[in-house]
Amino acid sequence: MTATLPAVRPSETSRWIDDWRPEDTSFWRATGARIARRNLIFSIISEHIGFSVWSLWSVLVLFLGPAYGIDPAGKFLLTAVPTLVGAALRIPYSFAVTRFGGRNWTVFSASLLLIPAVAAAFLIRPGVSFPTLVVLAAVAGVGGGNFASSMTNINAFYPERLKGWALGINAGGGNLGVAAVQLVGLLVLAVWGAGHPGIVAGIYIPLIVLAALGSALAMDNLSQARTEKRGLRDAVRDADTWVMSLLYIGTFGSFIGFGFAFGQVLQVQFHDQFATPVRAAYLTFLGPLLGSLVRPLGGFLADRLGGARVTFVNFIAMALGAGIVLFAAGQKSLPLYLVGFVVLFVLSGLGNGSTYKMIPAVFGRKHPHDPHEARRLTGAVIGIAGAVGAFGGVLVNLAFRQSFLTTGSANAAYLAFIAFYVVCVVVTWTVYLRRPATV
Incomplete structure (x- = not known):
C-alpha cells in the first residue's frame, strides 16, 4: 500500500493528482479521505462566497427606496436577472473543471467575484439609471456558476457511498451564502441605514480575496477529471437528465427563487407591517438559513432511504406548504404566512439534497459495470440539472412579478407553485418509484 502513496500526493507546483481511487477502501482510508476533506472545506468556502455575491441583489433591492424611482415590478426584474445569468453560466462552469482542473477553476471563479462586488460597492447611489442597475445585477450572476463547478469537482473526489453526504455538505455550505448576505444586509441597515447599499458589497471584497487565496494554497486538481470528454453531448441525449432537471427546478429553483424574492414579497404583501426595509430584513434570512442547514440532511436521508422516496414525499409536503402560504395570504395572517414560507424553505433544502443524491445513483445503476461512464455522465448531468434548476x-x-402586476397579489403565483409540485410528485412516482427495478 505504501507504494501507492507518492502517486496521490500532488505536485508542489501544479497540484495535480494522477492516481485517485475513492472506491478502493484501503486507498480511501490511507490518503483519499484526508485529501478529499481538505478540498471539500475550501470548495465550501469559495462556493459560499459565490452564493452570497449571486444573492446580493435580494438584499440590495431593499435599499432602493423612493430616491431610486423603481417600482416593485422593476425590483423583481433586478432579482431575476442575476438568477438568469447564474443559471446560464452553470453549464460552462461545470465543464470548466474537466478542462482546467477543479483547483485552478475554483481560484479563477472565486477571483472573478471581485468584479460584481467592487462594481456594486461604488456605483449604486441615487440617480443611477435603471439600465445601469440591471447591468450590475447581471454581473452578479457569475456567483451562480460557482455551485455547478464546485459540485462537479467534489463529486469526483468522493466514493459512491459518501456522495450524498459530501454533495449535501458542499451544497448546504454554499446555500448558506444566501442567508449570510441577508444577515450582512441587516447589519448594514441597522448600523449605517438604508442609504449605504455599497457597504454590503464592500464587506465581501476582502472575503473574496481570502477565498481565492485559500483555494490556491489548499486545493488539488484530479487528472482523471480531464478524461471526462463528450459528457455534455451524451448527457443531453439521456432522458434521465431532463427528468432530474425538472425535479431540480422544483427543489433548488424554489429555494433560490424564494431566497431572492421573499423580502420583496413581504414588503408588497404586508406593506403596512413592513414599511421599512430593516423590518423585512429581520425575517428574510431565516428561511434560507434553515433551508441551507437541512440540505445535508436531505442527502443523508437519500443515502439511507433512497433519493426517489425522499424526493417523492418531499414534493407532496411542498405542495401542502404552498397551500398554507396561499391560505395565510388570503386571511392576511402574517404568523401563518411566515410559518408556511419557512416550511417551504426547509423542504426545498431537503429536496435539494435528495435530488442531487439521485443523480449519481441513477447513472450508477444504469452503468453498474462501468463506474467511469457513470461518473462521466454524473458530472455532466450535475452541470445541466444545476443550470436548469x-x-x-x-x-x-417572474411568477411573483406577473402575479402582482396582473392581480395585485401573489396568489396566482402560489397556485402555479402548487400545480408544479404536483407535477413533480407524479413524475417522481412514474419514473423512479413505480418500477424501481428499472432505475
Whole structure:
C-alpha cells in the first residue's frame, strides 16, 4: 500500500493528482479521505462566497427606496436577472473543471467575484439609471456558476457511498451564502441605514480575496477529471437528465427563487407591517438559513432511504406548504404566512439534497459495470440539472412579478407553485418509484 502513496500526493507546483481511487477502501482510508476533506472545506468556502455575491441583489433591492424611482415590478426584474445569468453560466462552469482542473477553476471563479462586488460597492447611489442597475445585477450572476463547478469537482473526489453526504455538505455550505448576505444586509441597515447599499458589497471584497487565496494554497486538481470528454453531448441525449432537471427546478429553483424574492414579497404583501426595509430584513434570512442547514440532511436521508422516496414525499409536503402560504395570504395572517414560507424553505433544502443524491445513483445503476461512464455522465448531468434548476429561480421571480402586476397579489403565483409540485410528485412516482427495478 505504501507504494501507492507518492502517486496521490500532488505536485508542489501544479497540484495535480494522477492516481485517485475513492472506491478502493484501503486507498480511501490511507490518503483519499484526508485529501478529499481538505478540498471539500475550501470548495465550501469559495462556493459560499459565490452564493452570497449571486444573492446580493435580494438584499440590495431593499435599499432602493423612493430616491431610486423603481417600482416593485422593476425590483423583481433586478432579482431575476442575476438568477438568469447564474443559471446560464452553470453549464460552462461545470465543464470548466474537466478542462482546467477543479483547483485552478475554483481560484479563477472565486477571483472573478471581485468584479460584481467592487462594481456594486461604488456605483449604486441615487440617480443611477435603471439600465445601469440591471447591468450590475447581471454581473452578479457569475456567483451562480460557482455551485455547478464546485459540485462537479467534489463529486469526483468522493466514493459512491459518501456522495450524498459530501454533495449535501458542499451544497448546504454554499446555500448558506444566501442567508449570510441577508444577515450582512441587516447589519448594514441597522448600523449605517438604508442609504449605504455599497457597504454590503464592500464587506465581501476582502472575503473574496481570502477565498481565492485559500483555494490556491489548499486545493488539488484530479487528472482523471480531464478524461471526462463528450459528457455534455451524451448527457443531453439521456432522458434521465431532463427528468432530474425538472425535479431540480422544483427543489433548488424554489429555494433560490424564494431566497431572492421573499423580502420583496413581504414588503408588497404586508406593506403596512413592513414599511421599512430593516423590518423585512429581520425575517428574510431565516428561511434560507434553515433551508441551507437541512440540505445535508436531505442527502443523508437519500443515502439511507433512497433519493426517489425522499424526493417523492418531499414534493407532496411542498405542495401542502404552498397551500398554507396561499391560505395565510388570503386571511392576511402574517404568523401563518411566515410559518408556511419557512416550511417551504426547509423542504426545498431537503429536496435539494435528495435530488442531487439521485443523480449519481441513477447513472450508477444504469452503468453498474462501468463506474467511469457513470461518473462521466454524473458530472455532466450535475452541470445541466444545476443550470436548469437555477432557471427555476428566474421563473419564481417572474411568477411573483406577473402575479402582482396582473392581480395585485401573489396568489396566482402560489397556485402555479402548487400545480408544479404536483407535477413533480407524479413524475417522481412514474419514473423512479413505480418500477424501481428499472432505475
